[in-house]
Amino acid sequence: MYEQMVTARYYEERLQEEYLVGKQPAFDISAGPIPGELHLAAGHESSGAGVCIHLRDDDTVTAPHRPHHIAIAKGVDLKKMTAEIFGRKTGLSKGKGGHMHLFDPDVNFACSGIIAQGCPPAVGAAMAAKKRHTDSVAVAFLGDGAINQGGFFESLNLASVQNLPVVFVIEDNDWAISMPKHRVTDVTDGSQRADGFTMPGERVDSDDAVAVYEAAGRAIARARDGNGPTLLEVQVHRRMGHFMGDAEAYRPESDISHSKRRDSIERLAEDLRAHGVEDDEIDEIRERAHERVDEAIAWAKEQPEPDPSEAYEDVFTNPPAQATTDGGYSDSGSTSDAAADGGEQ
Numbered sequence: 001m002y003e004q005m006v007t008a009r010y011y012e013e014r015l016q017e018e019y020l021v022g023k024q025p026a027f028d029i030s031a032g033p034i035p036g037e038l039h040l041a042a043g044h045e046s047s048g049a050g051v052c053i054h055l056r057d058d059d060t061v062t063a064p065h066r067p068h069h070i071a072i073a074k075g076v077d078l079k080k081m082t083a084e085i086f087g088r089k090t091g092l093s094k095g096k097g098g099h100m101h102l103f104d105p106d107v108n109f110a111c112s113g114i115i116a117q118g119c120p121p122a123v124g125a126a127m128a129a130k131k132r133h134t135d136s137v138a139v140a141f142l143g144d145g146a147i148n149q150g151g152f153f154e155s156l157n158l159a160s161v162q163n164l165p166v167v168f169v170i171e172d173n174d175w176a177i178s179m180p181k182h183r184v185t186d187v188t189d190g191s192q193r194a195d196g197f198t199m200p201g202e203r204v205d206s207d208d209a210v211a212v213y214e215a216a217g218r219a220i221a222r223a224r225d226g227n228g229p230t231l232l233e234v235q236v237h238r239r240m241g242h243f244m245g246d247a248e249a250y251r252p253e254s255d256i257s258h259s260k261r262r263d264s265i266e267r268l269a270e271d272l273r274a275h276g277v278e279d280d281e282i283d284e285i286r287e288r289a290h291e292r293v294d295e296a297i298a299w300a301k302e303q304p305e306p307d308p309s310e311a312y313e314d315v316f317t318n319p320p321a322q323a324t325t326d327g328g329y330s331d332s333g334s335t336s337d338a339a340a341d342g343g344e345q
C-alpha cells in the first residue's frame with residue numbers, strides 16, 4: 001500500500017510539472033504536452049490503495065474525474081495510462097480519452113468525468129458476476145459532491161434489492177469544486193445513506209491507511225462471500241485546487257493548511273517504522289516508485305501523436321447509418337435506415 005501511495009503522489013507531482021509546460025504566462029488550458037483539465041488527487045491516496053489492495057484483476061473498478069491514485073492501485077498499466085494523459089496514440093484509448101477517461105480492460109478499470117457516472121456500470125458488473133456465478137466484485141468510487149445524484153441512489157437501491165457484490169466508496173474531501181459540502185448535503189456522515197437500504201455503511205478516516213484497509217477488507221469480503229453491497233465513506237483531504245489552475249479564491253486558508261497537515265503517506269511510513277521496517281527499506285520503496293514513474297513519463301513523451309484522420313474512429317460501437325466514413329454526418333440518411341441497421345449508437 002505504501003508503494004502504491006508513494007507512486008500516486010510522485011506521479012501527480014511529475015504530471016503537475018509537465019502540465020504547466022507551455023500553459024504560461026496566460027493560462028491556456030489547451031496548450032502544452034497535457035492538454036485539457038487535470039484533477040489531482042493528492043490527499044486521497046490511502047483510499048485508492050486501501051481499497052484496491054483487496055481486489056483482483058477480474059474485479060471491476062469505476063472511478064471519477066480524479067482517478068490516478070485509484071488507477072495505479074488497481075494495476076492499470078502506468079505507461080499506457082501516461083500516454084493516454086499525454087494524448088498519444090499508444091495510450092489506453094489511443095489518446096482520445098485523456099486523464100478523465102481511462103479504460104483498461106486488462107484490469108477492468110474505467111473512469112468518467114461525469115460525476116456519479118461510475119455507479120450504474122459498477123452495479124452492472126456486479127450483476128454480471130452474480131449471474132455468471134463468479135466471486136468477482138465491483139467497486140464504484142465517487143466524490144462527496146456526487147452523492148446527491150439520482151444515479152447514486154438508484155444504484156444503491158438496485159444493488160441492495162438484488163444483493164449484489166458491489167462496494168460504493170465515497171471520497172469525502174468536503175468540496176465539490178468551490179461548493180463546500182455543508183451547503184448541499186445535510187448529513188455529515190455520507191455512509192448513513194446506507195440506512196435507507198439493506199446494506200451496512202461505514203465511515204473511516206484516510207489519515208489512517210490501515211483503518212481504510214480494514215474497513216475495505218470487511219466490505220469486499222462481504223461482497224465476495226455473496227452477502228451483498230456496502231457503502232463506505234473515506235474522509236480524504238484535497239491538498240490542491242479542484243483542478244490545475246484553480247486559484248482557490250473561495251477556500252479559507254485555514255482549510256487548505258489543515259488539509260496539507262494531514263498526510264496518510266507520512267503516517268503510514270511511521271506505522272511501518274513502528275512495525276520494524278527500516279528507513280533504508282522505506283527509501284528503497286520510494287526510489288523504486290520514482291523510477292517507475294519517471295520511466296513511464298519519459299516513455300509516454302516519446303510516443304507518436306494520433307493522426308487527425310483517426311479522430312472519428314472508435315467513437316461509436318455501432319455507428320448510426322448517417323455517419324459517413326470520413327467522420328462527417330449525412331443528411332440523406334433517414335431515421336428508418338438507422339432503425340433498419342439496428343439504430344443503436
Ligand SMILES: Cc1ncc(C[n+]2csc(CCOP(=O)(O)OP(=O)(O)O)c2C)c(N)n1
Binds near residue numbers: 114144145146177
Ligand atoms: C453530472 C455532472 N454534473 C456536474 C459536473 C461538473 N463537475 C465536475 S467535478 C464536480 C464536483 C465533484 O465533486 P466531488 O464529487 O466531491 O469530487 P471531488 O472533485 O471533490 O473529488 C462537478 C460538479 C460533472 N462533471 N458531472
Ligand SMILES: [Mg+2]
Binds near residue numbers: 145176
Ligand atoms: Mg469532493
